[in-house]
Every structure is written in structure tokens, then in C-alpha cells.
Amino acid sequence: MPIRAYAATAAKGDLKPFEFEPGPLAPGQVEIAVSHCGICHSDLSMLDNDWGMSAYPFVPGHEVTGTVKAVGAGVTTRKPGDRVGLGWFSKSCMTCRPCMSGDHNLCATAEQTIVGRHGGFADTIRASAEWVTPLPAGLDPATAGPLFCGGITAFNPFVQCDVRPTHRVGIVGIGGLGHMAVQFANKWGCEVTAFSSSAGKSDEAKKLGAHHVVNSRDDAAMAKLAGTLDFILVTANVTLNWPAFIAALAPKGRLHFVGAVLEPVPVAVFPMIMGQKSLSGSPLGSPVTTADLLAFCARHKIGPVTETFPMSKVNEALAHLRAGKARYRIVLANDLSA
Amino acid sequence: MPIRAYAATAAKGDLKPFEFEPGPLAPGQVEIAVSHCGICHSDLSMLDNDWGMSAYPFVPGHEVTGTVKAVGAGVTTRKPGDRVGLGWFSKSCMTCRPCMSGDHNLCATAEQTIVGRHGGFADTIRASAEWVTPLPAGLDPATAGPLFCGGITAFNPFVQCDVRPTHRVGIVGIGGLGHMAVQFANKWGCEVTAFSSSAGKSDEAKKLGAHHVVNSRDDAAMAKLAGTLDFILVTANVTLNWPAFIAALAPKGRLHFVGAVLEPVPVAVFPMIMGQKSLSGSPLGSPVTTADLLAFCARHKIGPVTETFPMSKVNEALAHLRAGKARYRIVLANDLSA
Numbered sequence: 001m002p003i004r005a006y007a008a009t010a011a012k013g014d015l016k017p018f019e020f021e022p023g024p025l026a027p028g029q030v031e032i033a034v035s036h037c038g039i040c041h042s043d044l045s046m047l048d049n050d051w052g053m054s055a056y057p058f059v060p061g062h063e064v065t066g067t068v069k070a071v072g073a074g075v076t077t078r079k080p081g082d083r084v085g086l087g088w089f090s091k092s093c094m095t096c097r098p099c100m101s102g103d104h105n106l107c108a109t110a111e112q113t114i115v116g117r118h119g120g121f122a123d124t125i126r127a128s129a130e131w132v133t134p135l136p137a138g139l140d141p142a143t144a145g146p147l148f149c150g151g152i153t154a155f156n157p158f159v160q161c162d163v164r165p166t167h168r169v170g171i172v173g174i175g176g177l178g179h180m181a182v183q184f185a186n187k188w189g190c191e192v193t194a195f196s197s198s199a200g201k202s203d204e205a206k207k208l209g210a211h212h213v214v215n216s217r218d219d220a221a222m223a224k225l226a227g228t229l230d231f232i233l234v235t236a237n238v239t240l241n242w243p244a245f246i247a248a249l250a251p252k253g254r255l256h257f258v259g260a261v262l263e264p265v266p267v268a269v270f271p272m273i274m275g276q277k278s279l280s281g282s283p284l285g286s287p288v289t290t291a292d293l294l295a296f297c298a299r300h301k302i303g304p305v306t307e308t309f310p311m312s313k314v315n316e317a318l319a320h321l322r323a324g325k326a327r328y329r330i331v332l333a334n335d336l337s338a
Numbered sequence: 339m340p341i342r343a344y345a346a347t348a349a350k351g352d353l354k355p356f357e358f359e360p361g362p363l364a365p366g367q368v369e370i371a372v373s374h375c376g377i378c379h380s381d382l383s384m385l386d387n388d389w390g391m392s393a394y395p396f397v398p399g400h401e402v403t404g405t406v407k408a409v410g411a412g413v414t415t416r417k418p419g420d421r422v423g424l425g426w427f428s429k430s431c432m433t434c435r436p437c438m439s440g441d442h443n444l445c446a447t448a449e450q451t452i453v454g455r456h457g458g459f460a461d462t463i464r465a466s467a468e469w470v471t472p473l474p475a476g477l478d479p480a481t482a483g484p485l486f487c488g489g490i491t492a493f494n495p496f497v498q499c500d501v502r503p504t505h506r507v508g509i510v511g512i513g514g515l516g517h518m519a520v521q522f523a524n525k526w527g528c529e530v531t532a533f534s535s536s537a538g539k540s541d542e543a544k545k546l547g548a549h550h551v552v553n554s555r556d557d558a559a560m561a562k563l564a565g566t567l568d569f570i571l572v573t574a575n576v577t578l579n580w581p582a583f584i585a586a587l588a589p590k591g592r593l594h595f596v597g598a599v600l601e602p603v604p605v606a607v608f609p610m611i612m613g614q615k616s617l618s619g620s621p622l623g624s625p626v627t628t629a630d631l632l633a634f635c636a637r638h639k640i641g642p643v644t645e646t647f648p649m650s651k652v653n654e655a656l657a658h659l660r661a662g663k664a665r666y667r668i669v670l671a672n673d674l675s676a
Binding site: 097098103106108160227251252254257258259260261262264265266267268269270272273274275276277278279280281282283 | 435436441444446498565589590592595596597598599600602603604605606607608610611612613614615616617618619620621
């Protein structure tokens with residue numbers, strides 16, 4: 001049976017109904033009946049071919065929730081009927097050093113769900129079993145999709161950077177990733193300072209779990225924070241006053257990026273040495289960390305704040321995101337199979 | 339009794355014999371009969387008032403070895419006759435968060451041996467007991483001095499950055515710090531790549547324990563290293579091809595600075611994210627890490643390669659260092675008391 005999907009035939013084009021034959025299910029693969037699919041800003045970047053690696057027809061979508069329909073030869077860990085999710089990666093080599101170390105998200109040849117293959121704005125999607133993660137009881141497929149890309153990207157640093165509940169944590173940017181990071185930091189047990197330049201987001205950030213909100217474009221407010229934060233997570237992708245953020249780090253503090261800021265960050269070495277500070281980045285998260293994220297969200301009853309569009313209104317949903325109006329993540333509900 | 343020393347009366351001036359009355363020994367202090375004192379490049383920077391914080395008459399010297407002569411009230415951990423050493427710091431507050439965490443080298447109000455007080459180019463020096471570290475059997479006071487500033491600066495990152503014996507480590511700059519860092523990395527159990535732009539240092543680096551030597555100004559050689567090093571320690575203080583060093587890091591790799599590179603390092607965020615890489619710095623080391631360094635050097639029979647001058651020839655020794663001729667650290671032998 002063909003897979004029914006929404007595809008663009010050219011960069012920046014509207015999405016239109018599109019069908020393709022997936023061929024036989026390969027060994028190791030899992031076929032998922034898509035229930036919902038989140039929209040991530042990187043779907044727009046790929047649609048627009050911003051990164052020069054898009055192929056058309058292009059089916060976006062890499063924040064999938066759904067139910068396993070079928071499994072290929074050799075798949076023993078998933079079975080038809082399982083509630084699952086799928087994110088940015090759809091296959092890792094399973095043999096390289098990062099894969100063998102549990103860092104499948106650092107696999108240099110990992111297959112990406114919407115790069116050179118069709119994504120989750122569809123009724124069906126396939127992926128290699130290692131990246132198809134069970135959805136725990138307590139998580140709703142209608143809202144959990146964004147955990148599989150935006151969520152894991154914001155959560156992984158807490159694990160990778162050894163953030164501790166005694167730490168004073170800053171979250172920079174209260175958007176798709178940041179609004180989840182604030183919740184994670186709060187439930188992680190930390191004292192949370194949200195940084196936003198949108199005055200309107202202060203109350204929302206506090207509702208999400210921020211203990212303090214600071215306008216990162218207010219130099220005086222930034223100066224007051226000098227030496228006070230153990231960990232600052234940057235989810236924004238615009239250039240901010242990085243020296244002020246580095247100054248805000250406590251001794252041994254770390255400034256960590258998950259937002260792909262385009263302009264290089266000019267790092268003065270002397271303050272890094274004197275305060276034993278660091279600057280780092282991380283991409284997404286491993287399958288194990290994804291499973292831990294899902295369990296953490298289910299236990300604490302947290303997750304993305306979503307707006308839902310039927311998949312048939314995908315172009316309206318994309319326009320809503322493009323206009324910067326998403327509060328905070330958009331999820332498409334599959335009505336193709338209706 | 340007055341302390342006899344060598345002091346400059348103005349920035350960049352020659353050092354001349356100088357005496358001063360130290361007054362009564364304060365509670366918590368230890369008085370050391372100086373046997374030897376290393377010369378560090380920061381002695382020159384302070385002599386020249388490069389950092390705008392020098393006071394004259396200025397007595398340099400913060401890589402002291404010697405023997406305890408007397409202890410002040412309340413000192414229970416050192417006693418007359420103990421063989422000891424003293425480095426960059428001469429007192430920490432012992433009450434702030436870093437001090438209370440064992441990070442006395444990050445104490446914001448720590449007293450520095452040659453800042454606002456007289457250093458170790460003298461027959462006698464005093465310091466607070468916490469920074470007067472016993473010299474283990476097996477270490478020679480005639481050569482151990484440089485461990486207390488250059489040595490601990492190069493050793494501390496191995497402890498702070500969780501460098502493991504399975505790591506592939508790069509040491510950038512084979513000078514005063516780097517020639518010790520190569521030895522530390524080798525005895526730490528690591529595979530060691532030394533980076534130098536001086537062709538003549540290749541054989542020496544290998545003799546010190548480097549398994550490979552790479553010219554960091556050779557772009558083709560640098561490109562070949564892409565993704566291969568877990569930890570790169572920068573002991574140089576000049577601008578190098580930092581993007582090539584970041585590219586040389588393996589996934590999860592770290593580029594760590596102890597050399598106070600003056601120009602900001604332009605950090606492209608995307609490669610940091612994709613490879614989960616980090617950049618960091620650290621200053622000197624704590625008293626406990628200093629003790630561990632000394633034990634490590636004694637056990638492995640490693641340490642600085644030194645040239646010795648009598649203290650009375652201090653101006654010749656400083657000129658030798660200024661000319662970039664030191665191989666690799668200069669030690670002054672106290673002949674004031676002779």
C-alpha cells in the first residue's frame with residue numbers, strides 16, 4: 001500500500017498531497033502508523049533548503065507519535081500495537097565508536113528522518129528499531145511528539161553536562177525548546193532563571209517553573225548576575241551578549257548551546273581560565289536519554305505546550321510557525337487516514 | 339631579622355639587593371628558608387607591570403622550595419624542618435564557597451605571592467599554611483620549584499577535566515608548561531600528540547613522552563587529525579588555528595586553555611553542537627591537587643627540565659628567559675645566605 005503524505009515539490013513551496021510506495025519493510029525496521037507529528041523549526045529550514053541538503057519532493061516531519069503497524073526481520077524489541085515516537089534520527093550504524101558507547105546521536109553516518117527520505121507528515125513512517133522509542137503510559141500521543149526533537153535537545157544537556165539539583169541554572173530563550181527546558185530544570189530540582197527579551201513571556205516563564213526572569217538585553221540586570229549561575233543553557237539561535245553570559249557563570253560554570261547560533265561566539269580566554277569556565281554544545285540525545293526524558297516527563301506531568309492543527313491544514317500550520325506565532329510547539333493530527 | 343631579597347624599583351628595571359623587615363610572624367603563617375626559586379614568565383609580566391598591578395620595590399618569585407623555619411600561632415600541619423614548596427597563591431580566605439569546596443585556587447580574594455607582597459627571590463618567604471605544600475621524598479628542591487606554578491597549571495586540567503588513561507591527548511606548545519604536560523599525559527597513560535611549530539622540538543617532545551608530534555601550522559597535517567583527539571591542552575599563549583583544533587576533537591572532545599591567549603577565540607557554535615564538544619580553561623590548582631601532582635611526579639620520576647642560575651645572577655637569568663632561550667624552566671639557587 002502506498003504511503004500518503006504531504007510534500008513540497010520545490011524549496012519554499014506549499015505542501016500538497018503526495019503518495020509513494022515504500023517497498024518491502026527492511027530487516028531491522030519498524031513501520032509506524034502516524035497518529036501525530038510535531039512541527040519543528042528545522043522542518044522549515046529543510047523545506048526552504050536553508051542547509052543545501054534537501055531533496056524534493058520533500059516530506060517534512062520528525063516529531064512523530066503513533067503505533068507500530070509492523071516490524072521487519074530481526075526486530076525483537078518492538079511489536080505491532082506498541083505506542084511509540086520517532087525523532088530527528090531514523091537509523092544509526094550501531095557499530096562505530098559513538099554508537100558502541102551509547103552515543104547513537106553522535107554517529108557520523110546516522111540517517112536523519114527528513115534528510116534523503118520522507119518524514120512524518122504522512123499516515124505512515126518507517127525507521128530503524130533503535131530510534132523508535134516506546135511512549136510510556138501517561139504521555140499523550142497528541143502532545144508528546146515535540147519531545148522527540150525539541151524536547152530531547154533541551155533535556156540531553158542536563159544529562160550530558162552533569163547538571164545537579166543543587167545548581168543554579170539559566171535558560172536562554174523561552175520558545176519551542178526553552179519553554180520545555182524551564183520545566184526540565186525546575187523538576188530537575190534546580191533554581192531556574194529564565195532569560196528572555198520578550199517582556200510578555202515573563203509570566204509564562206514563571207508559570208512553567210522559572211524562579212526568576214531576566215531580560216538578557218538589559219545590561220544592568222545581566223551585570224547583577226555576575227558569578228551566580230552554574231549552568232546556562234542557550235536555546236536561542238540569535239547573537240546575544242555572550243561575554244555577559246560568561247560573566248554570569250559561577251566558578252566552574254558552563255555555557256551550553258543547543259541553539260545553532262550562526263555568528264561565531266568570541267570567547268575571551270582569560271575569564272575562562274580564571275573562573276575555570278567552559279562553553280559547549282550538544283545535539284539531540286541518545287535513544288536511552290530519550291527514554292529517560294519520556295519517563296521524566298510522565299513522572300512529573302510536564303511536556304510541551306502545544307497547538308494542534310489537522311494535518312490537512314499543514315500549510316496554515318507552517319505559516320503560523322513562520323510568523324513566529326507558535327506557543328510553543330505545533331502538532332499536526334493525522335487526518336489522512338480518517 | 340630583615341629578609342634579604344632581589345627587587346626592582348621600577349617597571350622593567352634590573353633587580354638589585356633589597357632588604358625589608360617582615361614584622362612578626364602572623365597567626366596561620368609559615369616562614370620558609372628559601373632553597374630555590376623558579377622563574378616563571380609571569381614574573382617577567384609582573385616585573386614589567388604588564389598587568390597594571392605591580393608595586394615597587396618588586397620582589398619576583400613564586401616557585402619556591404625550601405625548609406620551614408618557623409610557624410605562626412595556630413599552624414598545626416607544618417613544622418620547622420619540613421621540606422616544602424610555595425606557588426602562585428600565598429593565602430586563601432578559607433571561608434568562601436570555592437574554598438569550602440576544595441577549590442582554593444578559585445577563591446576570589448586569594449592572596450597572590452607576588453601581588454602586593456614580596457616573592458621568593460629572597461632568602462626567606464612567608465605564606466599561609468594552606469598554600470605551603472610538603473615536598474615528598476624523591477623530589478629535589480633544586481628542580482621541583484617549577485611544579486608549584488607551571489607544573490600545577492599543566493597538571494590540574496588532567497584532574498579537573500576528567501582526562502582518562504584511554505584518552506588521546508594533544509599538548510599544544512612545548513615550552514615551560516607544555517614540556518611538563520607531555521610528561522604528565524604520558525604517565526597518565528594517554529596516547530600523546532605534541533603540537534609545536536618549532537621543528538627542533540620534535541625529538542625533545544618524543545623524549546619527554548609524546549607518541550606523535552605535529553606542526554600546528556601545517557594545515558594538511560592538522561586536517562588529517564580531524565575527529566581524533568579526546569582532550570587538547572593549550573599551553574601556548576599565541577593565536578593558532580583554533581577551528582582546526584576544534585575539528586581535531588573527537589566527539590565529546592574538549593579544547594582546554596591554560597595559556598592566556600590574548601585574542602578572543604572565535605567559536606563556531608554548530609561544530610560544538612554536532613560533536614558535543616567543549617572549550618574551557620583553568621587556573622593553577624588547589625592545594626590538594628598540588629599535593630597529588632608532587633606525589634605523581636615523585637612516583638613517576640618526572641618533572642621540569644631545568645637550568646640553574648645562582649640567585650645573585652638573577653638579571654642574567656631573566657635576560658635568558660626574556661630571550662626565549664630557557665629550556666625549559668629556570669631555577670635560581672639561593673646564594674644570599676651563603
